[in-house]
Amino acid sequence: MQTITLKLKEAVRSGIAAVPVEVDALTPDQLFGKNEAELKAVKVWWGNREENTGDLFDVSVEGDAGNAEEVKIVFEGDLTRVKRIGDGMKAGEIEARGDVDMRCGAMMEGGKIVVKGNANCWAGREMRGGELIIEGDAEDNLCAMYRGEDKGMTGGKVTVNGNAGELVGQYMAGGEILIKGNADRLAGLNMRGGKITIESDAQWPGSDMTGGEIVVKGETEMTPSFKFVETATVDGVEYKKYLGDLAMGEKKAKGTLHVK
Amino acid sequence: MVEITDVVCSLCGCVCDDIVLEVENNKVVKVKRGACSVGKSKLLGHERIKSPMIRENGELKECSYDEAIKKSAEILYKSRRPLLYGWSSTVCEADKVGVELTEDLGAVMDNTASVCHGPSVLAIQDVGLPSCTLGEVKNRADLVIYWGANPAQAHANHMKRYSYVSKGYWTAEGKKGKKLVVVDVRKTMTAKMADVFVQVEQGQDYPVFSALRAILQGHEDVVPDKVGGVPKEQLLELANMVKEAKFVMTFFGMGVTHTGARHNNIVNAIQFTRAAHLHTKASIMPLRGHYNVAGINQVCTWETGFPFAIEMARGYAWYNPGELSATDLLYRGDCDAAMIIASDPGAHFPGESLKHLAKIPVIQIDPYANPTTEFADVVIPVAVSGIEAEGNVYRMDNIPIRLRKILDTDYLPDEEILERILTEVRALREKEGE
């Protein structure tokens, strides 16, 4: 097992502006096999310039890894303007100690990311596999699609311990999302597969859904185009089961919405 | 005195092109026909920025064009993340140079769509846009719906030239042969003219669209008695009007793009139009504000692939409104310099965003002083497009029309200013030997 600790230098956050650093080049699969000098020389984008990782982060390495699965990257320091943590990652583990900026775990294919704080928008965008755990809140567009795509998340598992913003899992086609708090407007919009569980409240969940399943355990404000089917029991709890969204026409309305 | 006919108005997205002016001694002395009162006021002209200026010790000091351009280039070249914002009140030829400058600098480029009809563009990217030119509306539409829009005040000529009040081939009787529906949160001036006024609760447009779609899809049974404050009977009445019309035209405005579900309201409005198409011919169009906001979206798209909110830091375009919209960027304090052209964020952006703009170096390019001038570090006055400079613009229905040059001026056009800044930026890079 190898642990690579990357601590953002304070100087990066001291200018008049908070220009974000993009760390999509810093995933376990890409860093595996590099020694400390090589790690420090990996290029990352900071605004319109490429910089050495070692110039933006304090880098330390402990232990050895036999493959990418055995690499763990720990991000420390003020990460609120560090974008794309674990973007496209295929294996290994990332731990982000603090609130992270946009697109954390976007396009993720495998491995595990733990965010020990809040995640800004588009965490888990178009996620394909692996696990993403956000211990705080997630902002809008969690696990949504890229603009214009008709497929968002297709696999993997995401857990948010806090609340989630708007449009959780838009165009979701597979995988699982668990929100322990509330989900803001339109969770599961255009959903076609997979499962979203919201343990607290939701507004307009499942609009335009054509497949997949949404369970809301708290209060639900529904859109007016779902059809009540029956009372159903999920994990021992009784729910009203609706089918929808009929706004899409009967042939396509194959989504399931369970509400209290 | 000379009379000039078929002048094109460079005010709003209507781009009226049948204006008659009288010009004397290189001044517009009278607007004889064609323009609405706001357009008239623009054509008659008002006070201009007199000279290029650079801020020194807190004071704007007059300087030459050369000095202002050089200073602008230095600011932009030094910046790690410059924001180039505005672009909707100038011509496409200038917008093109703007894209090239963005690419050269690795900058973020955004236009005023992101604070007006950006949500409409996002919606189009989800579901497309069944639409038409304004002449189609004039000749064919027998049911006109304004949703969250108040053209009687915001686009004064719109109903007369293109929609409810206009007369065309199959609509020779004008409004007598048409129905007007207005959907809004309050009874606006436009709503007072309507055959049917549907009053929606603030922020509840989304479920109202869903209900209408379900009805048009044949599922009125699942729709509850009241949706978003609208009684079911009224929804059924509206759906019937849609089914019975030959040509349904929906225009929507900022009342629906920026409230509640925002861009998803528009997705739902378009989905409503698609559902209406199961029964009759139906089209939908955003009522766009600035005269060339459609144009900057067009130019930005054919040159970069994307209509607004792009970043070219890595040498190619990355598009993501919400991440790269000017307001988000400024709110987050993400950019370290800004160039504001042909727009006025000083008057239109939220306070938090303006705070950051006041902190960073700002270049303003505009014919007129406005609240943005108050904190700009370099101010470059330009010719007024459509009066002192010519060029292409796109009407709200994406019809390209060429603005004319009517008066002579010593002010340089936007295009030339931008080209000179680009040349200076390249010279700086060459000097540094990159």
Add this chain to the structure above:
Amino acid sequence: MADELLIRNGVVYDPINGVKGEKKDICIRDGKVVDSVTNPKVIDAEGRVVMPGGVDIHAHIAGGKVNAGRIMRPEDERKGVEPKTKVCRAQSGYSVPNTFATGYRYARMGYTFVMEAAMPPLAARHTHEEMIDIPILDNAALPLIDNNWMTMEYVKSGDMDLLAAYMAWIIKATKGFGVKIVNPGGTEAWAWGKNCDLNDSVPYFDVTPAEIIKGLAVANEKFDMPHSIHVHTNMLGHPGNFEVTKDTYDLVKGVKASKDRQVIHTTHTQFHSYGGTNWGNFESKADAIADYINQNDHATIDIGSVILGDTTTMTADGPMEYSLYQITGRKWTNHDVELETGSGITPFLYSGKVSVHTIQWAIGQELALLVKDPWKVALTTDHPNAGPFIGYPIIISHLMSKKRRDESAEDMHKAIFDRAALPSIDREYDLNEIAIITRGMTAKALGLHEHGKGHLGVGADADVAIYDMSPEERDAGKIQKAFLNTKYTIKAGEIVVKDGEVVATPPGRTIFVTPECDDKLTDEMMVTLKDKFAKYYSVTLNNYPVQDAYLPNPYEIKAPWRS
């Protein structure tokens, strides 16, 4: 000092001049092919294939609906991103590339001219604005003239001279190249949500599509137009439509061409060669269309061959795009244009696992292989409708290799074996025939061979493609690779591509045609046209014609009145 270039020892395919793979030098001075040079820069093309620059007869590369396709599909744009280089602007897009990528990618395939196939007259400025931004390529655009109210009214009244006057005015006002016809009558009907078959009456106008096509063919031949009418026939994409296509050819059989060329070119004919009565018994009728073309000399076609994968369909045929969207439920844009035309756009995925798509894929190639005379057939994908233009090398490799076709067919839906003819066709194209269907035929059908395009004779434009392959190459994969990225592309004497990389980006020229109409006729026509502007258009007549500013590099072809 003159700018000279010598391409030495290449194996030259220049079919217009009867050169079929001869070892030959090409001499270039000041952008033109010449007899000899004195002090040239030399390109050694020893053993490599040399052809004139490619001439694309039909693609959608610029204008309102192309850009609407881009706006609607950021997911397509992000697929093709490439960063800027020292000479190239940033690129985006796969099926609808940005303007810069369009120029670069065509040039890398050895193409130097592309015809934008559908320009709505009212939005002509938009098409030209984008063409200005397409580097390297010479271009032209075909204005839509068939669903126009003026056209239909003159067709109804039977006054072909006034129809010709209107046709001439529109081509001049739009700085267009010729007459484009797209689902005549059907697009006007679509403004009410309807469609028209060939002999249906257009709602409110009391004319038939057949009469419109015949009328415009007659009007076109009243001038020395370089090109014939360019027709997207009615009922595109409908099972059984091959009969409509054949009937359309018959309509204009008696019309005499004003020049030595076809009187009708039907485009993306693959979409119009369908048998069966529904999607279940859908089958190829490419053989019936090819038979007609083989037996008659007044019609030419381009194939509109399918490239498997995702693409963006776009056409002025509004009702057809609506039908397609009804099938897929995907996003759909429509844009009807007052008094003239319309357009629709929707994404589409061609899958080799779907029977209908597989048969469509076969039909395009069957047309090329079953039409005996390659001078009657052009290679296209109706970019981006049947697939993006960067798929041309895939088609070329299939046309040149039976083995390649068999390998592809193996992986596809088995319908290809019983409802298409492709697996039973043995013919293989040679390089000379490829040169014909990608430059010689297309230049001739457009009349551009008289203006320096599509050949390498003395006086021709020095547009040359040098492919990194030997004329003996039989490996389909290597052929495909060679045709995707040239060793060199030379445009007007300048090296624009070297080793597959764009090295220079000079602006292209816009070629436009000026049909010269009698003033008295024009004046009479203008009375009616002015009334249309006063009452029904939403812009004024004075602001309608395309200003000179939109053609910074114009090339005019005059078309005198003939009869």
